[in-house]
Amino acid sequence: MFFVVLFAAIAAFLALRLYSVLGKRTGHEQALPQPSEERVGAPPMPRTIDMPADARETGPRPIEPGAEDGLRALIAADPTFDVGQFVEGAKSAYRMILEAFWKGDRDTLQWLVEDDVRDAFFEVIDTREAEGHVVENRLVSIERAAISEINVENKVARITMRFDADVAMVTRDANGNVVSGSMSDAVETHDIWVFSRDLTGSDPNWKLSDTDEA
Template sequence: MPWELLFLALIAVVVLFQLYNVLGRRVGFKADDKPTVPKTDDAEGPFSRPGQEAKPQPERLRMPNLDALKARDSHFNEVNFVEKAREAYEQIVLAFNRGEIEGLKDRLSESVYGVFAKAVEARGEQKAINVSFVDAPKTDLDQIELKEDRAMVRVRFLSELLYELTDPEGGEPKKAHRRTAEFWTFQKNLKSPTNPWILSRVEAAKA
């Protein structure tokens, strides 16, 4: 072996040995590794020093009138309400697109039912063969209003619908997508806890 190569090999061994001493063999992360938390004078919560009072955390913002509605209607729960509103939205939208709104009378106000009925009548036979949601509609509680004995809760829906439309020339059904963003307001008479929530208003929203 030439002396130059042997000399370079010796230098490489020395360099690797020095790196081994400085860095060690261990690399990566183990489950028992615990991050160190710097101690400061402003430490709070579980890292507070003994005898030091933890600073109060800011309260989570709540929707205006939510507590007032719960005080009037002990059965109201915002999480359950949003889920039920989403289910109602899906059922009403699909029934409307099929032209089957007779079964919705008890879930709609007179004004909303009247608008839906006129729209179905004007559409006539020009309706989709099949309508479905591409994904579950995105549902958010938007606003709560209380007026005397009425509670009005507005919910924002973002959805995408898939339509299968008939071909006037008798060909294969055509498919079309439609995205919608709407505010639906559900209303309830608070005089009795058994009164149902009904859809009282539908309006466009920004996507």
């Protein structure tokens, strides 16, 4: 399944410290804060990314009550799993994947998403490039990120995340003319992303395996 706004610069710190690699448009618009200065010369992202051990989610509870049984099953299979670390990693991956999709960065998407999602993303990127369109979207803020479901089956863990975010969306043609959107207004988006990992494998990273609208 594929969501509307496709996974603004993400800080180099988040890219380097990420542990788990890890839209429905409502029509509600709001004024944007002034964009911060764009990063310059950011180092390349490593293929295995770690988060600090003391990272913890603050604010709203990062896991919904319905996911607690699945959490117990996951911890039984992988005692090192930490909810706070995972949610922070998922939020960083959400930014990374969206930015890579918008830029048409196939190399980054290749190692962040599973094959089915990769193929769907690449198809959209190919169409966009064939039409001469350039996307200048910007993730303004993630208002909420929470685990809504956890499943462990045949040693494969699948964690469903809900992201509520504000995104500025602009598409330009080959001449730089605005085809759609506006950078002066944000659109509310509501995404359901599923991240998967083989618990028996040596790769500690989670990959995006499914997407949908909330």
